Amino acid sequence: MSEPLRAVVFDLDGVITDTAEQHYLGWQRLADEEGLPFDREANESLRGLSRRESLLALLGDREVDEATLEEWMTRKNDYYVASLADMSPADALPGAVELVDDAKARSLRVAIGSSSRNARLVLDKLQLTEAFDAIADGNSVERAKPAPDLFLEAARLLDVAPQACVVVEDATSGVDAALAAGMVAVGVGPQDRVGHATFRFDTPADVDLDVVLAGGTA
Ligand SMILES: O=P(O)(O)OC[C@H]1O[C@@H](O)[C@H](O)[C@@H](O)[C@@H]1O
Numbered sequence: 408m409s410e411p412l413r414a415v416v417f418d419l420d421g422v423i424t425d426t427a428e429q430h431y432l433g434w435q436r437l438a439d440e441e442g443l444p445f446d447r448e449a450n451e452s453l454r455g456l457s458r459r460e461s462l463l464a465l466l467g468d469r470e471v472d473e474a475t476l477e478e479w480m481t482r483k484n485d486y487y488v489a490s491l492a493d494m495s496p497a498d499a500l501p502g503a504v505e506l507v508d509d510a511k512a513r514s515l516r517v518a519i520g521s522s523s524r525n526a527r528l529v530l531d532k533l534q535l536t537e538a539f540d541a542i543a544d545g546n547s548v549e550r551a552k553p554a555p556d557l558f559l560e561a562a563r564l565l566d567v568a569p570q571a572c573v574v575v576e577d578a579t580s581g582v583d584a585a586l587a588a589g590m591v592a593v594g595v596g597p598q599d600r601v602g603h604a605t606f607r608f609d610t611p612a613d614v615d616l617d618v619v620l621a622g623g624t625a
């Protein structure tokens with residue numbers, strides 16, 4: 408790599424805040440209502456997937472028409488949004504805000520690259536909307552992660568070359584998307600989920616930008 412790193416693009420769910428539990432509870436309630444087999448373990452494979460891809464994965468071989476798909480996605484989303492009612496700045500993951508501030512203190516630009524259509528709502532609840540120079544979310548592009556489009560859109564909004572961007576991600580599909588975009592991928596989570604990232608740390612609090620920036624420049 409020869410490009411100096413100039414920006415950090417943060418995934419939201421699982422990196423800035425842990426909404427995976429609320430997503431799980433929403434899908435579990437829908438699955439219970441519709442008699443679909445689902446549990447916490449199955450939920451792990453949905454991490455980072457778009458709302459539609461999540462439902463299709465949950466359905467497995469069961470075929471339903473488009474109107475039913477739409478109604479089920481809406482119902483799950485209503486459960487999810489209701490569960491965010493009490494979210495506050497205290498729900499940022501340990502070390503997440505410090506990591507964003509550390510990047511800014513190093514004159515790196517910072518963006519959100521989240522598959523979620525609720526990203527701005529979640530950022531508002533966390534009082535972090537103003538902390539970022541750009542926000543690319545589930546409304547920004549057609550193709551969801553693992554396609555590179557969302558991270559490329561974040562880079563475009565920041566006016567930074569993709570090769571000069573670092574992505575921080577907790578999902579397999581997100582690390583795949585970052586690498587497909589030609590970006591440095593920082594995985595947070597276990598080896599079996601994000602071990603293919605350029606760098607891996609256990610949690611956002613463990614991410615060491617000294618290590619990432621040293622490895623990301625010529
Ligand atoms: O349904 P939303 O809020 O638009 O979110 C889409 C996806 O956003 C991702 O950030 C989450 O990891 C997924 O679990 C979720 O399905």
Ligand SMILES: [Mg+2]
Binds near residue numbers: 421
């Ligand atoms: Mg995530």
